[in-house]
Amino acid sequence: MREARRKLKEGDKVGVHLPAAKPAEPAAEGIELDIVYEDDDLIVIEKPAGLVVHPSAGHDSGTLVNALLAHCGDSLSGIGGVRRPGIVHRLDKETSGLMVVAKTDRAHQGLSEQFAVHGRDGRLEREYLAIAWRVPERRRGTIDAPLARSSHNRQKIAVSKSAAARSAITHYEVEEQFGDIAALLRCRLETGRTHQIRVHLAHIGHPVLGDPAYGKGFSASRSGLTEEARKALSALGRQALHAAVLGFEHPVTGKHLRFESLPPADMQHLLESLRDQARIRA
Secondary structure, rough: OOOOOOOOOOOOOOOOOOOOOOOOOOOOOOOOOOOEEEEEOEEEEOOOOOOOOEEEEOOOOHHHHHHHHHHHHHHOOOOOOOOEEOOOOOOOOOOEEEEEOOHHHHHHHHHHHHHHHHOOOOOOOEEEEEEEEEEOHHHHHHHOOEEEEEOOOOOOOOOOOOOOOEEHHHHHHEEEEEEOOOOEEEEEEOOOOOOOOHHHHOOEEEEEEEEHHHHHHHHHHHHOOOOHHHHHHHHHHOOOOOEEEEEEEEEOOOOOEEEEEOOOHHHHHHHHHHHHHHHOOO
């Protein structure tokens, strides 16, 4: 019997399956990391699209945390003697780019303080590159729209005026445009909410190309792409969003560190296809 609502009758037999116990802590796994910078206190990595940051329901292995546990080994410290990497910010599974992770409690505390104020004190800098549908009428602007969990789909985020909504501010600038079909936007975060850039750009009518959650209404726009560009978008298979700049004050030494990253090959291929389309139709 598997139906949860089925009423039991006398004589019915009920079987209970107990899954095997799993370790309470994530296990170390030998997953290759693209390391940009590392010292005794922190590590900066290039997260590839498709890599989940932290173990969760449905992703209890194969995550960035599993990889960091293997890479850092005994160099990690932790509260109560439990070794763990200090995740101070996250990228969506299908978003690529730069991430910093703390290796010590002191670094974790210092980085967390910087991310808590989202750069308003001048220490933290985060910029993303996004390929968006159509070209914003204003070359640069600010999207100030509070976000909350969608009341229709708890897996999604939505612009909201509810009491539960939290302040969310994204600054954008058109970096490059491809005719009138798409544009490369540079987005700077003043807050760090879940799916913030994706939701904000969709809110102003310019969702990220390839975004399965917030760009569905623009699926017909694919017909405006050349065959080469459509193939490049299909090959991308994810939202065209990349964490391109990460700057922060080292939480131990006080030195300012800044890193830049070019979009990976799949996103570069889409950009080149859009540039070719723009040249053909100019």
